[in-house]
Amino acid sequence: MEKNSILKLTDVTKRFGGLLAVDALNIDVKEHSIHSLIGPNGAGKTTTVNLITGVLPVTSGTVEFMGQNVTGKKTYEIARLGIGRTFQNIKVFQTMTLLENIMVGGNQLTKMGLVRTILDFKGAAGEEKMLREKAESLLDKLGMYHLRNEYMKNLPYGRQKISEIARAMMTDPKLILLDEPAAGLNPSERAELVKVIQQSFEEGFTFFLIEHNMDVVMNLSDDITVLSFGKKIAAGTPAQIRDNDEVITAYLGSAFVKNKEQEGAE
Ligand SMILES: Nc1ncnc2c1ncn2[C@@H]1O[C@H](COP(=O)(O)OP(=O)(O)OP(=O)(O)O)[C@@H](O)[C@H]1O
Ligand SMILES: [Mg+2]
Known part of the structure; x- marks a missing residue:
């Protein structure tokens, strides 16, 4: 049975001056799933999270959450409706x-x-x-x-x-957006993180995950959207994305090499 959509982006676009950071992006995150957004540095992933959470206004397009148009709502309104997030740069009170x-x-x-x-x-x-x-x-x-x-x-x-x-x-929150949760973690911390996300998913949370570590992405994701220079270049299951030539050329080739290098360094 096809799952309902919890988060739907339709033609979401963000322009910073002359730069199209996010270009007519369509994403459908299904209820009770783990949906990952991957792509090279500067692809527009964090910008997408900031558009969903109302941190940045969209240039055009719509964001719907649980059937409600939330485009243009304030960050606290969106949080109250049930979207939580973490940040790419850690924000804790030491x-x-x-x-x-x-x-x-x-x-x-x-x-x-x-x-x-x-x-x-x-x-x-x-x-x-x-x-x-x-x-x-x-x-x-x-x-x-x-x-x-x-x-x-x-x-x-x-x-x-x-x-x-x-x-x-x-x-x-019903939906949690995670922006590179595994960045900077060692392999055992990464395994712990995967466990936490998996366990929380089983309890009923839906996740929208931005991540460069392909082990984490491939192990956790139901669906993957691939972004490059603001444009969606592919969407599908982990198996489909892994074998997609365009994705390998634009991102995965180098991402796998990078992951290997990181592991070698640890
Ligand atoms: N506030 C801003 N003003 C101008 N340009 C911005 C702004 N925020 C992001 N950008 C630009 O938009 C593009 C997308 O940036 P974004 O941070 O969304 O990339 P990303 O996919 O999250 O990359 P990374 O994997 O390195 O975190 C980049 O070219 C970035 O320099
Ligand atoms: Mg980012």
Whole structure:
């Protein structure tokens, strides 16, 4: 049975001055799937994520999430509708604990503004308790509960990266966009990351994954879209993409070599 679409991009285009960073892109992410977006550096992958999440306005085209047109909505509105994300460059608070870092992801869940928080200690304490319990249960699920009171700066990079996924989960997103989650991870951290994504997928999350590591992409993905210079050059299953001559020429040839080099260096 054909799955429903959860995220649909129709002719999405982004122009930066004379540069067409994303050129009439069509993508259909199916509900409860792992859909990867791959392609060479500068292909427009992060820009696509920024267009989906409303960080950047589209030049033209539409983004639909769960059947609703979300083009032009604010980032917090899109987050509230159920899209979470992580960033290509790690964004954690090094001098806060792991638990506190996760709790930050739920800030937009709380109804109280700053003034009320100051005036209404009891209400604020109740909300903090709610965030704490949620963050603790996420850490428990990801096998990091025992590390909750460690300062972020003392945790290995792989844990820090996984903690960003936990932080994104604080708002109960249906769809999570991951921008290069495996970058900079060593092989065992990478294996742990794959496990976390797989397990979260089994629990019901849908993922839109940007990744250069082909082991991660090929192992996890149901569908893959390939971008080169802003244009979609192929879409299909991992097996179809692996054997696609245009994809090999534009990207995979060098990506496989790069992955091999990285592994050799480790
Ligand atoms: N805010 C911006 N202003 C101008 N140009 C931009 C902006 N953001 C991105 N670009 C350009 O758009 C193109 C696509 O960039 P993008 O960051 O989306 O690539 P990417 O596929 O994520 O690459 P990478 O794999 O290196 O992360 C690049 O040529 C980049 O220089
Ligand atoms: Mg990028």
